[in-house]
Amino acid sequence: MAGVVRGHHSRPEHMQLDDNTQARVRNRRRNRWLVAIPAAVLAVLWIVAIAPRARGVLEGMAAGDSDSTASYDASSSKFSESPIVDGPIAKSASTVPSVDKTTTNLTTKLTSSLNSIFTGATYAVNVVDMSTGGTVVGVNVNTQYTSASTYKLYVAYSMISAVESGEKTWNSELDGQTLRSCFATMIVNSDNDCPTAWLNEKGFATVNQQIHDAGFTQTTIAHENMLTDAADLAKYLTRLYQGSFMDSDSRSMLLGYMKTQVYRSGIPAGIGDNGTVADKVGFLDDLLHDASIIYTAKGDYVMVILTNESSWASIAQAASTIYAAL
Numbered sequence: 001m002a003g004v005v006r007g008h009h010s011r012p013e014h015m016q017l018d019d020n021t022q023a024r025v026r027n028r029r030r031n032r033w034l035v036a037i038p039a040a041v042l043a044v045l046w047i048v049a050i051a052p053r054a055r056g057v058l059e060g061m062a063a064g065d066s067d068s069t070a071s072y073d074a075s076s077s078k079f080s081e082s083p084i085v086d087g088p089i090a091k092s093a094s095t096v097p098s099v100d101k102t103t104t105n106l107t108t109k110l111t112s113s114l115n116s117i118f119t120g121a122t123y124a125v126n127v128v129d130m131s132t133g134g135t136v137v138g139v140n141v142n143t144q145y146t147s148a149s150t151y152k153l154y155v156a157y158s159m160i161s162a163v164e165s166g167e168k169t170w171n172s173e174l175d176g177q178t179l180r181s182c183f184a185t186m187i188v189n190s191d192n193d194c195p196t197a198w199l200n201e202k203g204f205a206t207v208n209q210q211i212h213d214a215g216f217t218q219t220t221i222a223h224e225n226m227l228t229d230a231a232d233l234a235k236y237l238t239r240l241y242q243g244s245f246m247d248s249d250s251r252s253m254l255l256g257y258m259k260t261q262v263y264r265s266g267i268p269a270g271i272g273d274n275g276t277v278a279d280k281v282g283f284l285d286d287l288l289h290d291a292s293i294i295y296t297a298k299g300d301y302v303m304v305i306l307t308n309e310s311s312w313a314s315i316a317q318a319a320s321t322i323y324a325a326l
Contacts (some may be wrong), residue, residue, distance in 0.1 A: 072205040103134025105326050110137055117318050121310035126230035127322055130241050130300040132292075137322055140230070144218060145306045147226040148282025150289050152186050153236055154219060154228075157196040158207045159183055160250045174198060187280065190268035199223075214245065230304045235292040237302040241293050255293075265312035267303055270319025274298075290315055298326045 018318045035193035106127075114137075116124060124140035159179060162168040170180035182194035199207055199221070208221040216236060220227040239245045240254065258278035268277040275296030282289035286309045294301050303322065305315050 004229070008323075009107035081194040084106050101132050103129045103132045103136060105135055105138075107135075107137050107139060108323070110322060110325055111139060113321050114139060114318055117314050117321065118307065118310055121314070122308045123310060123318075124230040124304070124306040125318065125322070126302070126304040128234050128238055128302040130238070132301065133238070136301065136326065141234070142218065142229055142231050143306075144227045144229045145289065145308070146284065146287055147219070147228040148287045148289050149190045149192075150228060150233060150280055150291050151219075151221060151226040152190065152195050153233070153280050153291065154211045154221060155198055155207065155217065156183065156187060156254055157214065157236075157246070158210055159198060161199055161210065162202075162252070164247060164250065174201070183214065183253075185255055187254065188261050190261070190263065190281065217248040233304045233306075234302050237291060237293050237304070241300065241302065266315040267292045267305065267319040269312070270316035270321075271296065271323055272320070274323060288312060288315060290319075294323075296323070296326075298323070301326070 022110075114123070122140075122143075124143050124145065125137050126135070126139075126141045127137040128134070129136050159168070163170055163179070168179055170178060172179045174182045175194050177194075179193060182191075182197070185191040186194045204222050209288075211219055211221055216228075216232045218227075218229045221231045243251050246254075255278050258280055259276060261280065263281045263283075264277075266281060266288070267279055270279050271294055275294050277292050277294050279290055279292030281291075287302075287307070288310055289306045291304045292302070294303055303319060305318055307315060
């Protein structure tokens with residue numbers, strides 16, 4: 001029959017075999033079963049145990065899973081996971097990777113509550129989902145405020161840049177102490193002398209240009225005229241979270257100091273036991289600001305609240321209200 005290829009074990013039914021041939025056939029058939037059975041068992045094990053795991057890993061990679069990396073061990077036929085460890089990171093602006101998850105914008109839903117919380121005050125709120133880069137709450141995000149001590153985040157970036165470029169070391173002297181010590185007290189205790197000494201040494205105009213070159217164009221670093229907005233602060237904190245504009249050691253140090261800064265009556269009080277908050281506050285006259293990264297079971301978010309004529313209790317209430325709606 002043209003076009004048909006039979007396997008070498010296929011035999012027309014009318015052909016007869018002698019006893020020896022029949023025995024050899026039976027042996028070959030038995031040997032095929034001895035090979036086929038273990039192969040079938042391995043196939044079942046793959047379907048039941050390994051394939052779902054492999055599929056889960058691949059789906060996680062496709063969804064932009066940022067918590068772990070997966071590798072395949074050929075000798076053990078197992079997938080293994082290991083946490084991602086920060087390494088040297090390019091100091092350039094970046095965006096949050098696009099993933100399938102979408103962000104629900106809660107601005108309309110929460111504006112009435114926030115207006116009530118901040119009755120008699122002016123305020124700006126910017127909340128960004130770190131898993132998507134999408135805005136969760138955005139109220140008056142481009143309104144400039146006198147920065148109060150939130151400007152020290154920008155000075156921290158200037159200090160870090162000087163160390164990473166080799167211009168300074170963390171043991172360099174500043175204001176009668178090491179640069180590292182100055183850096184720490186500036187973030188943890190919101191000390192004023194160290195950032196003032198840095199700006200006097202570097203020059204306000206130089207640092208201001210450095211900040212603009214880094215992409216924070218709505219921020220002004222000038223003598224007695226420090227300005228910023230919720231959009232720039234959220235951009236700064238997003239890039240800090242991503243690790244996209246300083247190396248991993250600098251990033252870890254800054255985040256560590258922000259997590260232990262001593263003024264915790266605002267956003268940290270509002271989040272409470274629901275998560276960990278790394279933040280920098282600012283307070284000057286009637287201005288109260290809190291710029292934070294929050295790490296929670298619901299996900300990680302940047303949350304910036306800037307106010308005039310409000311209170312820390314109101315900022316805490318706003319943070320709690322926003323978190324409850326996430």
